[in-house]
Amino acid sequence: MLYLDNSATTAILPQVKDKMVTYLSEEFGNPSGKYYELAENAKIAVKEARTHVANLIQSKEHEVIFTSGATESNNIVIKGVADYYSDKGKHIITTKTEHNAVLDVCEFLKTKGFEVTYLDVDHYGRINPSDLKDSIRQDTILVSIMWGNNEIGSLNDIKRISEICLERDVFFHTDATQVLGKLNIDLQFLDGVTFLSCSAHKMHGPKGVGALFIRSDEYGKLTPLTPLFHGGGQEEGIRSGTYSVHNIAGFGEAARIAKENFERNIYALEQLEAKLLQLLNEKFGNRIAYNSDSENKIPGIVNVRFKGLNNEILLKKLSPIIAASSGSACSSTKPSHVLQEIGLNIDEVRESVRFSFSPYTSVEDVDIFKEL
Ligand code: PMP
Numbered sequence: 001m002l003y004l005d006n007s008a009t010t011a012i013l014p015q016v017k018d019k020m021v022t023y024l025s026e027e028f029g030n031p032s033g034k035y036y037e038l039a040e041n042a043k044i045a046v047k048e049a050r051t052h053v054a055n056l057i058q059s060k061e062h063e064v065i066f067t068s069g070a071t072e073s074n075n076i077v078i079k080g081v082a083d084y085y086s087d088k089g090k091h092i093i094t095t096k097t098e099h100n101a102v103l104d105v106c107e108f109l110k111t112k113g114f115e116v117t118y119l120d121v122d123h124y125g126r127i128n129p130s131d132l133k134d135s136i137r138q139d140t141i142l143v144s145i146m147w148g149n150n151e152i153g154s155l156n157d158i159k160r161i162s163e164i165c166l167e168r169d170v171f172f173h174t175d176a177t178q179v180l181g182k183l184n185i186d187l188q189f190l191d192g193v194t195f196l197s198c199s200a201h202k203m204h205g206p207k208g209v210g211a212l213f214i215r216s217d218e219y220g221k222l223t224p225l226t227p228l229f230h231g232g233g234q235e236e237g238i239r240s241g242t243y244s245v246h247n248i249a250g251f252g253e254a255a256r257i258a259k260e261n262f263e264r265n266i267y268a269l270e271q272l273e274a275k276l277l278q279l280l281n282e283k284f285g286n287r288i289a290y291n292s293d294s295e296n297k298i299p300g301i302v303n304v305r306f307k308g309l310n311n312e313i314l315l316k317k318l319s320p321i322i323a324a325s326s327g328s329a330c331s332s333t334k335p336s337h338v339l340q341e342i343g344l345n346i347d348e349v350r351e352s353v354r355f356s357f358s359p360y361t362s363v364e365d366v367d368i369f370k371e372l
Helices: 014-024 037-057 070-084 100-110 129-135 158-167 245-260 262-287 311-318 337-341 364-371
Strands: 064-067 091-095 115-119 140-144 171-175 195-199 210-214 288-290 301-306 352-356
Touching (some): 014 245, 037 064, 037 195, 064 070, 070 171, 070 195, 070 210, 129 158, 245 262, 262 364, 311 352
Parallel strands (some): 091 115, 171 195
Antiparallel strands (some): 195 210, 288 301, 301 352
């Protein structure tokens, strides 16, 4: 079976698994413990993982806060900023095509008296930076715009958006879950990015662990916000709770491998995507249409519309040989809001399928499309 749902989740790499097993078995210490070796070893594991994740996004190490995943990271930022800065203003800007881990948090905040502006996107799911410029107000406390879309792979112009937010002195959060390891993220050159969310399980790390980047000032102080969890004060007080050491160590290992193989992985994803497009075009010609742009997108995500075919029926039929999806795994019961926002009608949404590769997918395996 050819697994092409890597935007939903990925398989754990063997080195990641080995690393995790160590911290699930003999090295079971609590990093917050003192004086004895088990605690020290666990502390070292968390520190090493932090270094690897910071290297992958080019941040300072103490700016990386470990969380349970991107959903939690998004919640910490949006609710945490809303609470901490509500005296300054109650206006938040986001986009119509965010993941539900942003959209639903904003909807929740609306019930608490916040006002949310949802920016429109173009035909490929990108916001127009000048719309953002026009939407920022005196009382805007946060802009939250995803880097790469999980359903169609389109990329927002994060450099330009971060410049606008810096000029207007407003915090900028980006959900980078789908671009981690697939795009060169260099936070040293993106001063306007205040917060960034990411997750391990989209890049061959474990599920249930992610990170939140919080920019620090020249004295090393993190941008303040109200924590979601109060307790032991771990992770600079932003994320209390005993460290999930095996998950964090696994995330670190996945980040190290992603960084080391970055060029190779991008090349592999581009080759895989090119081959898929070639086979689909040969087989289906004008009976298909692409919902994804051909450029300026995350490599390895292709969203295709099979005209006249219902995607659920198609995916069920394909399932013994190809695993793909009709869109986001997190909201699979509803027709995709992303595809509707880029202009598809409900029928067209129901004809659309997302294929998403891993850099470890074998090119030969893609030949299975010849047999459809
Ligand atoms: N944001 C985006 C863009 C995603 O694709 C996902 C995962 N589908 C999430 C957030 C949620 O991530 P997690 O599973 O780590 O909570």
